[in-house]
Amino acid sequence: MKISRATIENFKKFAPPGVELDFKNKATGDVADRYLILGDNASGKTTILQAIALTLSLAQRKIPDIRHFGWTGWAPERYFVHGDPVVELTVEFEDDEIAATQEAARRWWDLVSPTSHESFREPGDSRVVTLRLEGARVRTTGSARELYQFRGRSYVAASLRNDAKLRALFSRLPGVFWYDQFRNIALSGAREPPERDASEPAPPNEMGVRFETAVERLDRILKIWHRNREQRGPHPERDYLGELEALYRTAFPGRSFAGLETLFDGPTPADDRFVLKDGGRTYTLSEMSAGEQSVFPVLFEFVRQQIHRSVVLIDEIDLNLHPPLAQTVLGLLPRLGEDNQFLFTTHARAVSTLVSPHTIHRLPEGRPCL
Structure with a gap:
């Protein structure tokens, strides 16, 4: 899945007639796999990514x-302050993405149909789709x-x-993932835990978890990957820890993974932690x-969530670098x-x-810094 065009109007700073972006390579006419939105401070770079991610x-x-949009700093109570926002995206799909989505829908339906009173709605097969966000409604x-x-991806998440x-x-299904300008190991905008039904609302404060809790979560997963590898060797299909390292x-x-370090002479696995080496x-x-x-x-999220064929948004790619x-x-x-659009x-x-x-x-506006 890739976006070839976007128009954004009445979304935060973009008053009518708004802004239009063409994500095609100007020389070849092909949809670009990597596309840079360049602008000074306050020129609207983050707003553009938010509009795409929300839609x-x-x-x-x-x-x-819109209340559950997990971009750090998102203020849903101000969403309509300038009127009804309108975002229009031209989205292009590959044949295998369409086939994988239809398969996911059918297998999901096989699981829920015995208790459902609704009829099956098969996903379409359009190679090019125009998606519109009008106010709070998408169509x-x-x-x-x-x-x-x-x-x-939602069908699969609901069926796991x-x-x-x-x-x-997952490796054949398109999605959207974003990393905002406040990202660190405690705040990651690409969270989409596969264990949770994607139709359920995420906790409103999910992005504001305490730093210590987030570190513990990441440490726990890395320790599981490390122990699995130690016990049975690299996984024949997916060596998650090896890919990440x-x-x-x-x-x-010059840096690498050092494995587990014992904290105390205690009897439980909780007495160690995952460490890196410089x-x-x-x-x-x-x-x-x-x-x-x-x-x-x-x-980490690319390895854990098998992010392929998706639209990936990264705000301030040079953050702290x-x-x-x-x-x-x-x-x-x-x-x-594989085959992502950044x-x-x-x-x-x-x-x-x-x-x-x-x-x-x-982008033409903002406070000059370029």
Whole structure:
């Protein structure tokens, strides 16, 4: 799934006639896999990503309504302050994404149909769909079946408790994932826990979990991956820890995973923690640098959630990174999943100079910093 065009009107700062973005490569005419939204401070970069993320999240049923949109700093009570926002996206699908979504819908229906009084609604098969957010309601301009083309991951998430084998479909199903400008290991905008039915509302304060709780959650998962690998060797299909470490070492040369470190001479597994290594010294997740904390959640979620064929939004891609490392992270994007579309923002020349001018949209307003 990729976005080829977006128009945004009455959404926060974008008064009529709003703003239009074409996400095609200006030289080739193809939809760009990587597209930079370049602008000064307060030019509207974050607002554009929010509009796209909100529209796709509602279509995907990742959230039930605008109140549950999990972008840090989102203020739903001000959503209609300038009138009804309108966002229109032109979205393109691949044939295999369509087939995988239809399969996910049928297998979900097989599980719920014995107790359902509704009829089955098969997702559409349109290669190009125009998706519109009008106020708080999302719809497509074509047949009603087109809206269900966005819900493949939600079908699987709602079925996992009854059929864990459906997890294998995630790699073929499109979605939307975002990483906001406040990301660290405690605040990651790409959360979509597969264990929870995606039709259920997320807790309103999910993005505001305490730092310690988030570190404990991440530490717990990494320890599980490490112990599984120690007990039975790398998984023949998915070596999650190996994938994550390879990406991490590419982003931060000279650093690696050191495994588990015993805290006390206690009898329980809870008495250890996952540690990383920088040269001859080890450190914990909570001791990561600010730059590591801005990058690690992105790498972790790509491995954990099998993010492929999706629209991935990254606000301020160079967040807390010095120029050479920001450039390294930019070069790492093609290695994150398969056939994803990355829409990202920056105001830094260190990033913009490495992006083709044919895949940059320059916003005109804001306080000059470029």
